[in-house]
Amino acid sequence: MEEHSLAADWDALVALSQMKIKILFNNGEARIRYELPPEEVVESAAARLRPVLLEKEDCFHMKALAALGYFCRTSPKDAEWLRAARAEWRTRANPSTREEAGYWVMVADTVTGEDHDLDAHRLAMAWIYGDVVHHDPERRQEGDAFGLLDRFRAAVPLVAWAMVGTIELLNYIRALHEAGLLQIRQEVFDERVALKSTVWEETAEVFFALTGQNPRRWRAPRCLRGGSRWTRQRTSRFSNTASGDNF
Numbered sequence: 570m571e572e573h574s575l576a577a578d579w580d581a582l583v584a585l586s587q588m589k590i591k592i593l594f595n596n597g598e599a600r601i602r603y604e605l606p607p608e609e610v611v612e613s614a615a616a617r618l619r620p621v622l623l624e625k626e627d628c629f630h631m632k633a634l635a636a637l638g639y640f641c642r643t644s645p646k647d648a649e650w651l652r653a654a655r656a657e658w659r660t661r662a663n664p665s666t667r668e669e670a671g672y673w674v675m676v677a678d679t680v681t682g683e684d685h686d687l688d689a690h691r692l693a694m695a696w697i698y699g700d701v702v703h704h705d706p707e708r709r710q711e712g713d714a715f716g717l718l719d720r721f722r723a724a725v726p727l728v729a730w731a732m733v734g735t736i737e738l739l740n741y742i743r744a745l746h747e748a749g750l751l752q753i754r755q756e757v758f759d760e761r762v763a764l765k766s767t768v769w770e771e772t773a774e775v776f777f778a779l780t781g782q783n784p785r786r787w788r789a790p791r792c793l794r795g796g797s798r799w800t801r802q803r804t805s806r807f808s809n810t811a812s813g814d815n816f
Contacts, residue, residue, distance in 0.1 A: 570621075572734045574598035575606065587732035588671070596782050603611050615724065618731050622662060622697075630658055630731075633738060640751055654738070661730055664690050671726075676714055685714040692723035722754050722811070 576582055591602040605611075620626040634655050641647035664670040670688035677684040687695075692712055699709025702722060712720045741756065745751035776784035 570614070570617055570732045571739060573614050573617060573732065575729065576725055576732060576736060582656075582729055583733055586726050587728035588732050590703060603722055605722065608721060611721070611728055612701050612726055614732060615701050615728050618728060618735070619697070619702060621731065621735055630662070630738070631655065634658070637742070637745070637751075639734060641745070644750070647750075650741070654734070656732060661727070661734075664688075672744065674715055674723075687712060689723040690727070692720050693727040696720035696724040 570576060575585075585606070588603075591604070593600045593602055620628050621630050624631070624668075626632075634651055638648065638651050641651060651772060665753065666674050667688045672688040673686055673688040674688040675684065691708075692715060694705075695708045695712025696717075698705040698716065699712060703709075742751060742753070746753050746758075761808050775787040777787055778784035
């Protein structure tokens with residue numbers, strides 16, 4: 570999660586987890602405005618978070634907190650931090666009341682008289698497990714009446730908050746490791762988890778041949794070898810620095 574683009578601006582991520590809104594006044598009318606990230610960015614973050622949110626997964630957030638609780642059982646300060654982290658996770662990731670969920674939405678069909686209401690957490694789960702991973706048709710159906718935008722609006726602060734909690738836990742584990750209270754192999758922290766570049770390039774030998782003939786090794790033209798500068802006359806299109814550049 571630390572490598573995700575949403576986490577590049579920490580202050581913005583924290584603000585997103587708090588779901589700040591704008592109230593606009595125009596010609597005597599008040600409007601509430603939410604400014605949300607692009608949906609595909611939040612989708613990729615939600616996909617990475619999914620195992621952290623699921624109880625059956627080994628990396629479920631509460632399992633990690635429970636494991637740390639064992640290692641920190643003799644440290645009152647660390648034990649207190651972990652208790653607070655567990656309490657906050659239960660409230661945000663699995664609220665027991667509508668009030669803990671933050672808000673709820675009510676919609677009504679003026680033709681049929683049918684009405685629905687759903688709290689923010691269940692709307693968020695409908696987006697994560699219905700719109701994003703298409704895993705839970707019941708959750709998706711539950712949120713159908715409210716539309717994609719309401720489901721997405723509810724999911725954004727939950728995804729952002731879970732990212733914040735996950736990154737804070739990672740930093741806490743790093744601190745315990747550096748203090749010698751937690752023994753973890755260094756390669757666990759050094760392992761690459763996200764690509765910095767998606768360009769794939771390796772040195773290769775190239776062979777070519779006409780059908781039925783023995784292949785021959787391709788050699789670059791003399792003007793492309795070495796590190797010297799070369800210039801083709803009469804047109805600047807061929808001016809370049811050698812060392813394998815296209816022309």
